[in-house]
Amino acid sequence: MESKTNDLLNLIRSRRSVRNFVYKKIDNQVIKEIIDCGRWAPSGRNNQPWKVQIVSHPTVKRMIAENTEYGGIIESAFLNLVVFLDLDRGYDRVKDILAMGAFIQNILLAVHAKGLGAVWIGEILKNKEKICEIFKFSPDKYELMGVITVGIIDESLEKKEERKRRPLDEFIDWY
Amino acid sequence: MESKTNDLLNLIRSRRSVRNFVYKKIDNQVIKEIIDCGRWAPSGRNNQPWKVQIVSHPTVKRMIAENTEYGGIIESAFLNLVVFLDLDRGYDRVKDILAMGAFIQNILLAVHAKGLGAVWIGEILKNKEKICEIFKFSPDKYELMGVITVGIIDESLEKKEERKRRPLDEFIDWY
Numbered sequence: 001m002e003s004k005t006n007d008l009l010n011l012i013r014s015r016r017s018v019r020n021f022v023y024k025k026i027d028n029q030v031i032k033e034i035i036d037c038g039r040w041a042p043s044g045r046n047n048q049p050w051k052v053q054i055v056s057h058p059t060v061k062r063m064i065a066e067n068t069e070y071g072g073i074i075e076s077a078f079l080n081l082v083v084f085l086d087l088d089r090g091y092d093r094v095k096d097i098l099a100m101g102a103f104i105q106n107i108l109l110a111v112h113a114k115g116l117g118a119v120w121i122g123e124i125l126k127n128k129e130k131i132c133e134i135f136k137f138s139p140d141k142y143e144l145m146g147v148i149t150v151g152i153i154d155e156s157l158e159k160k161e162e163r164k165r166r167p168l169d170e171f172i173d174w175y
Numbered sequence: 176m177e178s179k180t181n182d183l184l185n186l187i188r189s190r191r192s193v194r195n196f197v198y199k200k201i202d203n204q205v206i207k208e209i210i211d212c213g214r215w216a217p218s219g220r221n222n223q224p225w226k227v228q229i230v231s232h233p234t235v236k237r238m239i240a241e242n243t244e245y246g247g248i249i250e251s252a253f254l255n256l257v258v259f260l261d262l263d264r265g266y267d268r269v270k271d272i273l274a275m276g277a278f279i280q281n282i283l284l285a286v287h288a289k290g291l292g293a294v295w296i297g298e299i300l301k302n303k304e305k306i307c308e309i310f311k312f313s314p315d316k317y318e319l320m321g322v323i324t325v326g327i328i329d330e331s332l333e334k335k336e337e338r339k340r341r342p343l344d345e346f347i348d349w350y
Binding site: 007008042053094114115168172 | 180182183184186187188190192203207208210211212214215216217219221223225226227228229230231232235261267269270272273274275276277278279280281283284285288289290295297300310320321338339340341343346347348349350
């Protein structure tokens, strides 16, 4: 039990952004398992306000890639998950976005647990309306929350740089 | 490796909200380990905009409890983590709140991995300014994101109701 707990905590601690991928197919079943983990995220009133476009078609990837300076990363990976907030399901903007953050984090952890790599691209939000157009979504109905680029890690290129985080004591107080 | 992966995915899938607690001390070291998992959440530009007040003092818990209809739950558990967005560290409202959702989700998963229970209380956000007052925080500097009530699970009271989630196919499209 103790070692199982440690495995789980180590998973959370060892997840990192991966930006170098080997272009190789990921099975649909694996993709489904990854997104399934998102489903179990908590949301206010259990409203589950998520919508995901699963993109592996090169042409669609290219169209997405044109909207961000990280387009090269998007095109180099087999899979991109384009994550939207379903505004019709929303009830409170802050709580809905928090739920989307929890949803995305579950997906990132599931990718890591599967031995795959991912990077969460947020800079593309500057062109969120253009991403809606690609999928013929109304921006009043779906709001882009991020693109999660997923692929097989290219270990030869991926640098294991130290991940920088603020020390715990900097942001906690005890009462 | 396969079984380890499954453990990790099962952790994510089996986490649930817990609302019945045994009032018993949780060690400071365990509390630190739990919040430490939050630290490893991703954030835009790695801005890590989190602030946590760790509350176990009964008087402070009572003051928090008075601001929500779930006050009974807050007081019944040993620990409450009052989670704020540090607005001075923020740079983009949507991305900052997404990061806070990822931070909270890591904490919820760490609690679950430790065999403890937690519930994320969002309804208290209606009184976010009053929660700031308790900690002498300016609402221009810290914005309440939620209270995470953490404790030892009272298995005799906790109902294992089926958790309801939308089926995967309802919110995904393949491209």
